[in-house]
Amino acid sequence: MAQEKTYIEDIERTLYDIKNVDKSKYKSQSGLTEDIIRDISARKNDPEWMLEFRLKSLEVYNQLSLPNWGPDLSELNMDEIVTYVQPDAKMTGSWDEVPEDIKDTFDRLGIPEAEQTSLAGVGAQYDSEVVYHSIQEDLVKQGVIYTDMETALHEHEEIVRDHFMKLVPPKDHKFAALHGAVWSGGSFVYVPEGVHVEIPLQSYFRLNAAGAGQFEHTLIIVEKNASLHFIEGCSAPKYNVTNLHAGCVELFVNDGARLRYSTIENWSRNMMNLNTKRAVVGKDGVIEWVSGSFGSHVSMLYPCSVLKGENAKCEFTGVTFASKGQNLDTGASVIHCAPHTSANISTRTISKAGGKATYRSAVKVTKNAPYAKCSVNCESLMLDDISRSDTLPTMDIEGDEADIGHEATIGRISDEAIFYLMSRGISEDEARSMIVRGFVEPIAKELPLEYAVEMNNLVNIELEGTMG
Amino acid sequence: MNKEIFSEIPMRTWNWLGVNEATVDKDLLVESQKLDIDIEADHHEKMVVEYRKESYGIVNISIGENASLKLTQLQLMPEERNHANEVNIVLEKKARLQLVAVETGAKSFASKVNIILKGDKSQADVSVLYFGDGDRSLDMNYVLDFQGRKTVGNLEVYGGLMGESQKIFRGTLDFKQGSKQAKGYEKENVVVLSKGVRNRSVPIMLSGEDDVVGNHAVSSGKINEDKLHYLMSRGLSPAEARKLVLEAAFNPVLELIEDEVLRQEIDSYIKERLENE
Amino acid sequence: MEKLLNIKNLQVTVADNEAEDASKEILKGIDLQVNKGEIHVVLGPNGSGKSTLMNAIMGHPKYEIAGGSLEFEGEDLTELKTFERARKGIFLSFQTPEEIPGITVENMIRTAKQAVTGENIKVVKFRRELKAAMKELQMDESYAQRYMNVGFSGGEKKRNEILQMLMLQPKLALLDETDSGLDVDAIQIVSNGVKKFHNEDNACLIITHNTRILKQLNVDKVHVLMQGKIVAEGGPELIEKIDKEGFGFLQGAE
Numbered sequence: 001m002a003q004e005k006t007y008i009e010d011i012e013r014t015l016y017d018i019k020n021v022d023k024s025k026y027k028s029q030s031g032l033t034e035d036i037i038r039d040i041s042a043r044k045n046d047p048e049w050m051l052e053f054r055l056k057s058l059e060v061y062n063q064l065s066l067p068n069w070g071p072d073l074s075e076l077n078m079d080e081i082v083t084y085v086q087p088d089a090k091m092t093g094s095w096d097e098v099p100e101d102i103k104d105t106f107d108r109l110g111i112p113e114a115e116q117t118s119l120a121g122v123g124a125q126y127d128s129e130v131v132y133h134s135i136q137e138d139l140v141k142q143g144v145i146y147t148d149m150e151t152a153l154h155e156h157e158e159i160v161r162d163h164f165m166k167l168v169p170p171k172d173h174k175f176a177a178l179h180g181a182v183w184s185g186g187s188f189v190y191v192p193e194g195v196h197v198e199i200p201l202q203s204y205f206r207l208n209a210a211g212a213g214q215f216e217h218t219l220i221i222v223e224k225n226a227s228l229h230f231i232e233g234c235s236a237p238k239y240n241v242t243n244l245h246a247g248c249v250e251l252f253v254n255d256g257a258r259l260r261y262s263t264i265e266n267w268s269r270n271m272m273n274l275n276t277k278r279a280v281v282g283k284d285g286v287i288e289w290v291s292g293s294f295g296s297h298v299s300m301l302y303p304c305s306v307l308k309g310e311n312a313k314c315e316f317t318g319v320t321f322a323s324k325g326q327n328l329d330t331g332a333s334v335i336h337c338a339p340h341t342s343a344n345i346s347t348r349t350i351s352k353a354g355g356k357a358t359y360r361s362a363v364k365v366t367k368n369a370p371y372a373k374c375s376v377n378c379e380s381l382m383l384d385d386i387s388r389s390d391t392l393p394t395m396d397i398e399g400d401e402a403d404i405g406h407e408a409t410i411g412r413i414s415d416e417a418i419f420y421l422m423s424r425g426i427s428e429d430e431a432r433s434m435i436v437r438g439f440v441e442p443i444a445k446e447l448p449l450e451y452a453v454e455m456n457n458l459v460n461i462e463l464e465g466t467m468g
Numbered sequence: 469m470n471k472e473i474f475s476e477i478p479m480r481t482w483n484w485l486g487v488n489e490a491t492v493d494k495d496l497l498v499e500s501q502k503l504d505i506d507i508e509a510d511h512h513e514k515m516v517v518e519y520r521k522e523s524y525g526i527v528n529i530s531i532g533e534n535a536s537l538k539l540t541q542l543q544l545m546p547e548e549r550n551h552a553n554e555v556n557i558v559l560e561k562k563a564r565l566q567l568v569a570v571e572t573g574a575k576s577f578a579s580k581v582n583i584i585l586k587g588d589k590s591q592a593d594v595s596v597l598y599f600g601d602g603d604r605s606l607d608m609n610y611v612l613d614f615q616g617r618k619t620v621g622n623l624e625v626y627g628g629l630m631g632e633s634q635k636i637f638r639g640t641l642d643f644k645q646g647s648k649q650a651k652g653y654e655k656e657n658v659v660v661l662s663k664g665v666r667n668r669s670v671p672i673m674l675s676g677e678d679d680v681v682g683n684h685a686v687s688s689g690k691i692n693e694d695k696l697h698y699l700m701s702r703g704l705s706p707a708e709a710r711k712l713v714l715e716a717a718f719n720p721v722l723e724l725i726e727d728e729v730l731r732q733e734i735d736s737y738i739k740e741r742l743e744n745e
Numbered sequence: 746m747e748k749l750l751n752i753k754n755l756q757v758t759v760a761d762n763e764a765e766d767a768s769k770e771i772l773k774g775i776d777l778q779v780n781k782g783e784i785h786v787v788l789g790p791n792g793s794g795k796s797t798l799m800n801a802i803m804g805h806p807k808y809e810i811a812g813g814s815l816e817f818e819g820e821d822l823t824e825l826k827t828f829e830r831a832r833k834g835i836f837l838s839f840q841t842p843e844e845i846p847g848i849t850v851e852n853m854i855r856t857a858k859q860a861v862t863g864e865n866i867k868v869v870k871f872r873r874e875l876k877a878a879m880k881e882l883q884m885d886e887s888y889a890q891r892y893m894n895v896g897f898s899g900g901e902k903k904r905n906e907i908l909q910m911l912m913l914q915p916k917l918a919l920l921d922e923t924d925s926g927l928d929v930d931a932i933q934i935v936s937n938g939v940k941k942f943h944n945e946d947n948a949c950l951i952i953t954h955n956t957r958i959l960k961q962l963n964v965d966k967v968h969v970l971m972q973g974k975i976v977a978e979g980g981p982e983l984i985e986k987i988d989k990e991g992f993g994f995l996q997g998a999e
Contacts, residue, residue: 414843415806415807416843417843417845419803419805419806419827420839420842420843420845421828421845421853421857422804422826422827422828422831423803423827423828423830423831423836423837423839424828424831424836424853424854424857424860424861424909424913425828425831425832425857425860425861425913426828426831426856426857426860427828427860428826428828430856430860431828434845434848434853434856435845435847435848437847437848438845438846438847438848438892438893439846439847440847441846441847441848441892442846442847
């Protein structure tokens with residue numbers, strides 16, 4: 001008998017990779033039909049207008065074609081994707097009521113622990129439904145709402161109806177339409193005027209079922225002069241079939257408000273991550289994005305900021321690390337629609353072991369945005385010569401009062417820098433990883449400590465075995 | 469009207485930006501003026517190509533080992549005419565190219581320049597000047613393709629836009645796998661003089677090779693107010709001051725034009741258009 | 746006296762960038778011994794091979810040892826990697842220190858100290874020592890939290906090199922034009938730093954153009970390097986002679 005060789009197919013990501021037996025209560029048929037959508041809608045007890053919205057979105061989905069730019073999506077076969085997987089668990093506010101295997105998963109990911117030490121509220125989604133939600137009592141008293149989208153749809157129907165997919169309409173692109181048709185789960189946050197949520201809220205999205213899709217919808221409204229830091233985490237164990245994530249995030253930052261939206265994304269390497277995130281910012285408002293993309297097989301993710309009110313600001317900080325078998329197409333876009341709006345985009349991309357990292361951005365300054373200011377800085381690091389790193393920014397500027405600057409660099413770790421560190425007694429491997437960690441430091445320092453540690457761990461995991 | 473895709477960027481992006489491809493009238497591409505040039509190894513040449521009435525021109529050049537070429541291409545088409553041109557250049561080992569391109573004429577034009585740094589240690593230095601006023605439309609697509617080892621490519625672009633002019637400048641540095649120790653640099657500086665302008669820039673950097681150094685930078689803004697103020701404090705009118713500042717901005721390209729008469733012609737052509745603002 | 750550095754007939758080549766597969770010989774047979782407690786100075790015109798000597802001792806991959814021997818405390822260095830040499834107790838103060846974004850000065854020195862000593866360095870004690878050393882060099886404390894050399898002026902970079910030397914306490918410090926580009930006050934600070942560092946258990950090998958820095962130090966031996974060879978050796982009196990007359994009088998030495 002031929003000796004079977006052991007191939008290390010993927011990096012060690014044990015923590016994220018432990019999969020549970022699929023004990024789902026209900027799964028829709030794979031594929032996308034009107035019947036499936038009616039079925040999901042009925043099970044979720046949607047109001048009538050939501051069913052109509054879903055069906056309309058399906059229509060749009062069928063009319064739109066795949067984008068003729070960006071990564072190849074031909075591997076994705078919608079007929080094989082199960083769009084709705086209902087876990088055998090009810091939404092609860094107590095971890096004790098969450099089924100053991102699901103709770104264990106979130107324990108391993110450190111969610112209940114973080115909830116105790118550093119979060120003001122937590123949402124946890126498992127496959128298609130949110131299984132846990134909590135928020136500190138004093139925030140409730142101040143009128144802050146933090147709950148799952150299904151609950152919000154019933155308890156705050158008017159607010160949801162006024163905002164749901166208004167920023168990202170289904171016709172925006174094919175996967176936005178798909179999202180409109182099959183969305184399930186996600187978080188709803190409402191921060192009333194003048195309220196400052198000092199400690200972050202976090203929602204964690206875990207996709208356990210093989211061959212499934214996750215389509216959570218996150219809707220955040222930060223009213224006038226209020227502030228919030230929201231953290232989004234996501235992961236999934238690895239399967240040999242394609243999983244799909246087509247979430248949608250809509251952020252409404254009103255006049256004078258401030259929202260920080262942080263994401264550490266670590267999907268498994270069989271995930272197609274086609275996510276849409278968009279924020280609209282009112283007068284004197286600020287949106288801050290902190291975005292770390294480490295996982296997934298293919299990603300297309302470009303958080304968009306619409307600076308609608310005078311003096312609105314956007315800060316975008318992103319890091320993308322593409323390794324073997326990954327094609328991560330990430331970036332940002334900013335639309336300046338009002339005078340004196342400003343934006344800062346700073347990104348770092350790393351590629352290695354045949355991975356492909358693309359930075360893609362759009363900066364649009366309309367005629368209505370005199371004195372707009374935007375500066376983009378993007379740096380790419382390549383760790384070997386079998387990987388790819390591409391940078392494709394576009395600036396589209398109208399009017400004569402805008403001040404726009406863009407800078408990008410591409411290259412590898414300099415031999416001289418390694419020699420310098422080695423001359424201080426630091427080994428070559430450690431020198432390299434120090435330099436890589438230093439390279440992503442501008443992003444790490446924007447994250448709360450424990451998430452910075454997590455990001456550093458992810459970087460270290462990625463670097464293991466490539467050095468030396 | 470019957471349109472045809474004339475040039476495309478090497479990697480597509482969002483369609484709503486309208487920068488993926490340049491289309492031109494089919495009729496424009498019917499009659500071309502074609503020029504094929506071989507610079508033999510170790511030869512050193514200078515050439516000037518001028519477009520004053522041709523609607524479409526193609527220049528194909530190969531530069532042999534250790535050879536060099538200074539190519540000055542001036543597009544000075546009359547205001548009411550449309551125009552398209554393309555330049556394809558292949559550089560062999562240690563070949564050198566200096567390309568000076570002035571894109572100031574025509575009502576609407578599209579140009580594409582494709583430079584292949586094929587041989588090791590070949591080098592291309594490209595300087596571009598564009599100027600748009602009225603309702604002109606300017607469309608440019610420059611690609612530097614790094615293939616050989618230790619190749620060097622520099623792309624410096626200086627532009628001025630006024631009136632209701634529209635411009636797209638795409639500049640690509642494409643480091644192919646194997647282009648070890650290549651160095652590429654791209655810079656575009658645009659001065660915008662009027663509200664009605666639409667200014668699009670697409671600086672692309674593609675790399676399949678880690679052992680390279682690539683940089684690009686774009687800056688777009690209005691004319692430096694401090695400079696204007698300084699000049700006006702010396703008695704210059706606002707219009708005169710603007711002219712002077714813009715002229716200074718174009719100088720890095722203008723001074724590369726060796727023919728005094730041509731340089732004067734371009735200089736006064738731009739000045740005249742600034743007057744009519 | 747205990748021998749620290751022992752170099753015999755050292756020949757060093759560097760890969761020639763212009764001609765492929767060719768290399769250029771820069772050092773053409775150098776003999777040099779440095780004992781514990783000594784300060785040596787290497788003088789020589791630009792391009793004489795002074796920095797090459799420093800880089801070869803530190804093990805820069807660009808420089809290849811084509812012949813001769815290079816020993817530290819009786820042990821052959823040539824097969825050791827740069828970081829292994831550093832852990833043996835060799836330190837190089839760079840002529841142009843690298844900028845390393847994202848790594849703070851404190852983090853860098855602590856990591857290095859851990860690597861060199863093989864011990865876990867306690868944060869509180871380390872911070873105290875770092876602060877004291879920075880004060881000595883008249884560096885603002887805030888520099889501990891800045892990224893390595895990023896945005897530092899030439900003089901600040903050099904001070905940061907001396908700071909690392911004081912914190913790492915090597916047995917042999919190689920100072921490659923640590924004084925270049927410094928104003929009078931900064932030279933004073935740097936040479937005070939070197940003076941504070943030096944004792945009978947360690948040694949310094951100093952390259953300089955500026956002999957002012959040497960006035961503060963008790964130089965034991967001076968070597969003059971020209972075109973890859975040592976053409977003259979002597980005591981501190983040689984410094985004064987070169988200061989006055991330049992290298993001209995040595996041209997005939999070959």
